[in-house]
Amino acid sequence: MANDREVLREVWEGKLPICFKLDNDEVVDIQQPDPFYLMVPRLSYFPLVTDKVKKHFSKYVSKELQDQEMWMEFNGQPLKWQYPIGVLSDLLRGPEDHLPWSITVHFDKFPELVIYKFSNKETIEAYFMSCLKEADVLKHRGLIASGMQKKDHNQLWLGLQNDKFDQFWAVNRKLMEITADQESFKYIPFRCYTDDGYRQKLIKPLGEDGRKKTLEDLLNEMFPGRSSINVKIHGMNPPLETPLQWMSEHLSYPDNFLHFVVQLES
Amino acid sequence: MDSNQTLTIDEFNLSIENIIKISNDILDGWTLHVNKENDNGKYITKKSTISIEEPGKGNPITLTYEHHVVFSLSYSVPMICFNVWKADGSVLSMEEYLNINQNFDDSNMYNTITQLDHPVLCRPFLTLHPCKTQEIIEPFLSTSKNPVISWLTVVSSYVHLKILEEYIKHC
Numbered sequence: 001m002a003n004d005r006e007v008l009r010e011v012w013e014g015k016l017p018i019c020f021k022l023d024n025d026e027v028v029d030i031q032q033p034d035p036f037y038l039m040v041p042r043l044s045y046f047p048l049v050t051d052k053v054k055k056h057f058s059k060y061v062s063k064e065l066q067d068q069e070m071w072m073e074f075n076g077q078p079l080k081w082q083y084p085i086g087v088l089s090d091l092l093r094g095p096e097d098h099l100p101w102s103i104t105v106h107f108d109k110f111p112e113l114v115i116y117k118f119s120n121k122e123t124i125e126a127y128f129m130s131c132l133k134e135a136d137v138l139k140h141r142g143l144i145a146s147g148m149q150k151k152d153h154n155q156l157w158l159g160l161q162n163d164k165f166d167q168f169w170a171v172n173r174k175l176m177e178i179t180a181d182q183e184s185f186k187y188i189p190f191r192c193y194t195d196d197g198y199r200q201k202l203i204k205p206l207g208e209d210g211r212k213k214t215l216e217d218l219l220n221e222m223f224p225g226r227s228s229i230n231v232k233i234h235g236m237n238p239p240l241e242t243p244l245q246w247m248s249e250h251l252s253y254p255d256n257f258l259h260f261v262v263q264l265e266s
Numbered sequence: 267m268d269s270n271q272t273l274t275i276d277e278f279n280l281s282i283e284n285i286i287k288i289s290n291d292i293l294d295g296w297t298l299h300v301n302k303e304n305d306n307g308k309y310i311t312k313k314s315t316i317s318i319e320e321p322g323k324g325n326p327i328t329l330t331y332e333h334h335v336v337f338s339l340s341y342s343v344p345m346i347c348f349n350v351w352k353a354d355g356s357v358l359s360m361e362e363y364l365n366i367n368q369n370f371d372d373s374n375m376y377n378t379i380t381q382l383d384h385p386v387l388c389r390p391f392l393t394l395h396p397c398k399t400q401e402i403i404e405p406f407l408s409t410s411k412n413p414v415i416s417w418l419t420v421v422s423s424y425v426h427l428k429i430l431e432e433y434i435k436h437c
Contacts, residue, residue: 116390117359134340197388
C-alpha cells in the first residue's frame with residue numbers, strides 16, 4: 001500500500017514546458033505562425049493536451065491538410081503518442097537540449113507505421129486501459145482491475161485526462177494494494193526503453209530467500225554482464241538500491257507501469 | 267486463477283516451430299523470426315491477400331494482411347497481431363478496419379481489437395486483445411498436441427486468417 005503520499009503528489013505534479021512550432025514547409029499563409037507554448041504534465045499523453053496546439057496551427061496549413069491528424073517530431077524522430085510525455089522527454093532529450101522542449105508540429109505525411117493514428121480519445125483510452133489491465137495481470141493476476149466497475153475505470157481515465165490527483169488516486173490506490181494472500185506484487189510491471197524500443201521481462205519483487213529485490217537486481221536480470229548503466233525515470237536517476245516493490249507503488253506512471261529509460265554505457 | 271494451467275513459453279515455441287514445419291511441407295508461407303534480445307523473441311508471420319465485399323457498398327476490395335503470432339509474457343498466452351494494407355499501399359487505421367471487418371460489429375469492439383505494441387517489435391499493430399485468450403486456450407492445454415493451432419482454429423476466422431486442414435491434423 002502506498003504510504004508516501006507526498007512522493008505520489010510530487011510525481012503527479014511533474015511538468016514540462018514545451019515550445020511547439022509548425023514545420024516551415026507546411027505553412028501556406030504569408031504570415032509565419034507564432035510558436036505555441038504550453039506547460040504539460042509529464043504523466044499525460046500528447047493527444048490529451050494538444051487540442052489547443054492543433055487549433056492554433058491548423059489555420060496556417062493548406063485546406064486539405066487541416067483535417068488531417070496532427071503529429072509531432074523532435075530531432076527527426078516522430079513522437080510516439082502512446083508513450084507518456086515524461087518517457088519521451090527522458091528518452092529523447094539529451095543534456096544539451098534545454099527547456100522549453102522544442103517540438104515540430106506536422107499535418108502532412110503521418111508516419112503511420114511508426115506511430116499510432118489516434119483519431120479520437122476513445123482509442124487512447126482503450127490503449128491506456130489495456131496497459132493498466134496488463135499491469136494488473138502482472139501484479140494481481142488481473143483480479144483487481146477485472147473486479148472493478150466501469151465507473152472506476154472511467155474515474156481513472158478522467159482523473160488522468162483532467163489532471164485530478166485525488167480523483168485518480170481514490171481508485172488507483174486499490175490497484176497498488178497488496179492483496180491478503182500476497183506478500184508483494186506477483187511481478188513488477190515495468191518497461192526498459194533503449195534507443196530502438198523497449199523490453200519487458202517477468203521480474204518478481206522478492207528474491208527466492210524473501211529478500212527485497214532492488215533496481216540493481218532488475219538491471220542485472222535485464223542486462224546481465226553490463227556494469228555501467230544509466231537509468232532515468234521522471235527526469236531523475238533513482239538510487240540503484242531502491243526496492244522494486246516500493247518503486248512500483250510510488251513511481252509508476254498512471255498506466256501502472258514503471259517506465260525506465262536505460263542507457264548502456266560502453 | 268493460479269491453479270489454472272497456462273501455456274509456457276517453451277510450449278509456445280515448440281508449437282510455432284511445428285507450424286513452420288507443416289507450412290514448409292505444404293508451402294503455406296509462414297516464416298519464423300528470432301530476436302535473441304527478448305525472452306519471447308520467437309514469433310511467426312504470414313502475408314496473405316484476400317478479396318472481400320465492402321460492407322454496405324458491395325464492391326470487392328483487396329486487402330493484404332500480415333499476421334503475426336507472438337507470445338505475450340504478461341498474459342502468458344499467444345497473441346495475433348496484424349497490419350492490413352489496401353490495394354493502394356495505405357495502411358488501414360483501426361476505425362477503417364472495423365468498418366470493413368464486420369466480425370467485430372458489436373458495442374464492445376474496442377475491447378476486442380485494440381491497437382497495441384507488438385511484444386517484440388514494439389510498434390503498433392492491430393491486436394486481438396489477449397485478455398480473453400486464456401479462457402479459449404485452457405481446455406486445449408491438456409488435450410491438444412499443439413495448443414497454438416487449436417487456439418488459432420477458434421479465433422483465426424475473425425481476422426481473415428486461413429488455417430488449413432493439414433495443421434488441424436497435428437493437434
